[in-house]
Amino acid sequence: MQNQADFHILGETADYLAVDKPAGLLVHPSKPGGPRTLWDGLRDLLGYELATGGQISIINRLDRETSGVVIVAKSAEAARTAGIAMQRREMKKRYLALVFGWPDWEEITIDTPICRRGEVEDSIVWLERMVHPSGQPAVTRFRVLDRHSRNDEPFALLEAEPLTGRxxxxRVHAASLGFPIVGDKLYARGRDKYLRFIDEGWTEALAADLWLPRHALHCTRMIFGDNVWDAPLPGDLAVLTR
Structure with missing residues (x-):
């Protein structure tokens, strides 16, 4: 498949494009003059479509640190179709996650609401979420794929299927089960790690505690209609499982 400077193309149909977004790449610009984003790369790639009346609509948004499959609609009609499919939960997503610890289960479904922590108690990080009865319904299926250890510390490779989109x-559901995601500066080993990263950047102390400079979460599969798009575990995560 064709490679772009910022992402890898997984497949294309008349209506949609699927790309593998690397960790660290923002999906949309956050401020004028900011770093190059997935949107910038797509605008370059789909210049002909834009010039002939098409549009670029990113259907599933991954945060900066999460890597994996992103689907892009190339017309307003295709975007509307995909949007309806997402609302009806007809678009299936599967993620791979490396988590600290070895679960004592092989498969589990967690059905616990999620809210922003600041809505129910003091929080020093505005984006922080938590499980709470007053939150919005959230359901995630987890399955253990493999168990590993690093310097005698256990960790596991999980498949995660979110049945809702909070x-x-x-990340919140994995942490609430006692198996936070490797590299997660907010939910893995205390929110102070997030604040230290903001203040000091990635340090040796954070590396010793969290292992990776980004959370180990990767969207590995998207299923939409007859289309199945897969993105293998990227090198920075795969190297831990060898």
């Missing part, structure tokens, strides 16, 4: 859902 902010930070997989």
């Amino acid at each position: 902010t930070h859902q997989i």
Whole structure:
């Protein structure tokens, strides 16, 4: 498949494009003059479509640190079709996650609401979420794929299937089960790690505690209609499982 400077093309139909977004690449610009984003790369790639009346609509948004499959609609009609499919939960997503610890289960479904922590108690990080009865419904299925250890510390490779689409859902649910995602500066080993990263950047102390400079979450499969798009575990995560 064709490679772009910022992402890898997984497949294309008349209506949609699927790309593998690397960790660290923003999906949309956050401020004028900011770093190059997935949107910028797509605008370059689909210049002909834009010039002939098409549009670029990113259907599933991954946060900066999450890598994996992103689907792009090339017309307003295709975007509307995909949007309806997402509302009806007809678009299936599967993620791979490396988590600290070894679960004592092989498969589990967690059905616990999620809200922004600041809505129910004091929080020093505005984006932080938590499980709470007053939150919005959230359901995630987890399955253990493999168990590993690093310097005698256990960790596991999980498949995660979010059946709802809440902010930070997989990360919050994994942490609430006692198996936070490797590299997660907010939910893995205390929110102070997030604040230290903001103040000091990535340090040796954070590396020793969290292992990776980004959370180990990767969207590995998207299923939409007859289309199945897969993105293998990227090198920075795969190297831990060898």
